[in-house]
Amino acid sequence: xxxxxxxxxxxxxxxxxxxxxxxxxxxxxxxxxxxxxxxxxxxxxxxxxxxxxxxxxxxxxxxxxxxxxxxxxxxxxxxxxxxxxxxxxxxxxxxxxxxxxxxxxxxxxxxxxxxxxxxxxxxxxxxxxxxxxxxxxxxxxxxxxxxxxxxxxxxxxxxxxxxxxxxxxxxxxxxxxxxxxxxxxxxxxxxxxxxxxxxxxxxxxxxxxxxxxxxxxxxxxxxxxxxxxxxxxxxxxxxxxxxxxxxxxxxxxxxxxxxxxxxxxxxxxxxxxxxxxxxxxxxxxxxxxxxxxxxxxxxxxxxxxxxxxxxxxxxxxxxxxxxxxxxxxxxxxxxxxxxxxxxxxxxxxxxxxxxxxxxxxxxxxxxxxxxxxxxxxxxxxxxxxxxxxxxxxxxxxxxxxxxxxxxxxxxxxxxxxxxxxxxxxxxxxxxxxxxxxxxxxxxxxxxxxxxxxxxxxxxxxxxxxxxxxxxxxxxxxxxxxxxxxxxxxxxxxxxxxxxxxx
Numbered sequence: 001x002x003x004x005x006x007x008x009x010x011x012x013x014x015x016x017x018x019x020x021x022x023x024x025x026x027x028x029x030x031x032x033x034x035x036x037x038x039x040x041x042x043x044x045x046x047x048x049x050x051x052x053x054x055x056x057x058x059x060x061x062x063x064x065x066x067x068x069x070x071x072x073x074x075x076x077x078x079x080x081x082x083x084x085x086x087x088x089x090x091x092x093x094x095x096x097x098x099x100x101x102x103x104x105x106x107x108x109x110x111x112x113x114x115x116x117x118x119x120x121x122x123x124x125x126x127x128x129x130x131x132x133x134x135x136x137x138x139x140x141x142x143x144x145x146x147x148x149x150x151x152x153x154x155x156x157x158x159x160x161x162x163x164x165x166x167x168x169x170x171x172x173x174x175x176x177x178x179x180x181x182x183x184x185x186x187x188x189x190x191x192x193x194x195x196x197x198x199x200x201x202x203x204x205x206x207x208x209x210x211x212x213x214x215x216x217x218x219x220x221x222x223x224x225x226x227x228x229x230x231x232x233x234x235x236x237x238x239x240x241x242x243x244x245x246x247x248x249x250x251x252x253x254x255x256x257x258x259x260x261x262x263x264x265x266x267x268x269x270x271x272x273x274x275x276x277x278x279x280x281x282x283x284x285x286x287x288x289x290x291x292x293x294x295x296x297x298x299x300x301x302x303x304x305x306x307x308x309x310x311x312x313x314x315x316x317x318x319x320x321x322x323x324x325x326x327x328x329x330x331x332x333x334x335x336x337x338x339x340x341x342x343x344x345x346x347x348x349x350x351x352x353x354x355x356x357x358x359x360x361x362x363x364x365x366x367x368x369x370x371x372x373x374x375x376x377x378x379x380x381x382x383x384x385x386x387x388x389x390x391x392x393x394x395x396x397x398x399x400x401x402x403x404x405x406x407x408x409x410x411x412x413x414x415x416x417x418x419x420x421x422x423x424x425x426x427x428x429x430x431x432x433x434x435x436x437x438x439x440x441x442x443x444x445x446x447x448x449x450x451x452x453x454x455x456x457x458x459x460x461x462x463x464x465x466x467x468x469x470x471x472x473x474x475x476x477x478x479x480x481x482x483x484x485x486x487x488x489x490x491x492x493x494x495x496x497x498x499x500x501x502x
Contacts, residue, residue: 042098
């Protein structure tokens with residue numbers, strides 16, 4: 001059964017501007033009644049636009065208790081009044097995730113029913129959610145999705161309250177989930193879970209966070225094995241006698257490897273974030289700690305300033321603030337920027353999601369707030385622009401047959417934003433012995449392909465392509481550069497030059 005408008009007209013409350021940062025508009029709150037628990041973002045209506053989904057638990061509100069709420073993104077980039085679906089259970093729907101479990105190309109909604117199991121609502125061709133199917137497991141409190149056996153299908157990982165296990169529910173290939181298989185991982189309550197490659201082998205691992213009991217490690221990394229299944233947990237601690245609050249995964253050091261970030265501590269000065277960098281050996285290094293505003297709780301990793309680097313977002317329970325840590329050009333986190341949000345004394349581990357649900361390319365924040373319903377902060381980060389240009393020069397306008405030659409290809413970022421860039425150089429005239437002097441480039445046939453990391457505004461580099469001339473004719477080089485940022489002047493993205501052979 002679908003219930004629309006059970007909460008009446010969409011209630012919107014507006015907050016004040018951000019306390020320091022400029023990446024988000026003032027908050028808006030959408031009241032749904034009951035007690036919001038968890039939130040996620042994804043296209044669950046089949047129109048190509050990301051929507052917001054949220055769960056409510058029990059709070060003496062029969063019309064709105066224990067439900068899944070879908071706030072569909074409209075063509076105008078706003079959120080439509082919510083449609084809600086019953087869970088059919090008195091268990092708290094403690095977490096929610098979005099992904100294609102049924103294999104039909106449509107994203108489904110996965111809910112963790114605390115102490116009961118994992119519930120999958122299939123997205124139907126009509127853009128609504130169908131009747132849910134439940135797979136029983138004691139590890140049903142927190143759910144995350146990932147490729148957990150290498151078959152390309154989306155699977156589910158889940159933990160329960162202090163169960164000391166993490167369960168894997170593999171996709172059965174027929175639209176549902178297999179029975180859970182459990183693996184040891186210490187966690188003692190107030191737990192969190194992430195899925196991602198934190199061992200550097202291109203396989204999704206399980207990252208379990210424990211939120212209480214000093215004797216239990218803050219983190220357990222349960223690695224996915226090449227032959228299937230998962231290995232023994234590697235355990236990590238922030239510091240002795242320290243409890244953690246939330247966990248996230250992403251490349252926060254700029255080396256291409258996914259790191260783990262934890263929030264921990266209570267009031268200042270004990271409140272902090274800790275980044276455990278992934279090492280080249282596939283382990284996590286010693287944590288790098290950054291000070292935080294009071295009581296940082298849920299953590300998410302996303303590029304909120306649109307500079308191509310992953311950043312960290314957290315919520316401060318009881319302190320009316322969301323916090324943003326921007327990754328710096330050299331890697332690592334900068335100081336925290338704060339944004340006003342309404343009061344809630346505590347946020348659940350899955351009470352924060354980051355994604356573009358306004359359709360403008362900027363990342364937005366969605367918060368499950370037990371006092372105010374769905375709280376959103378629309379992102380305002382501008383589209384980065386960088387005027388990339390390329391210029392090709394030659395060793396000489398004429399080269400004798402079967403003699404060496406070279407082309408110098410200069411790439412420049414005219415700004416105003418930094419960007420990553422790719423370069424393609426196509427050689428004509430059948431030269432032989434092609435080589436390039438930059439390790440970021442490779443030669444394939446008559447094409448040189450390069451991939452450059454961050455290029456700061458105003459920076460330039462040069463690549464030399466060398467070879468041996470044929471017996472006659474002309475050797476040419478046509479170069480094209482492409483940046484990750486929008487290019488306001490594409491006319492200078494290509495250049496060419498040629499050498500006569502005689």
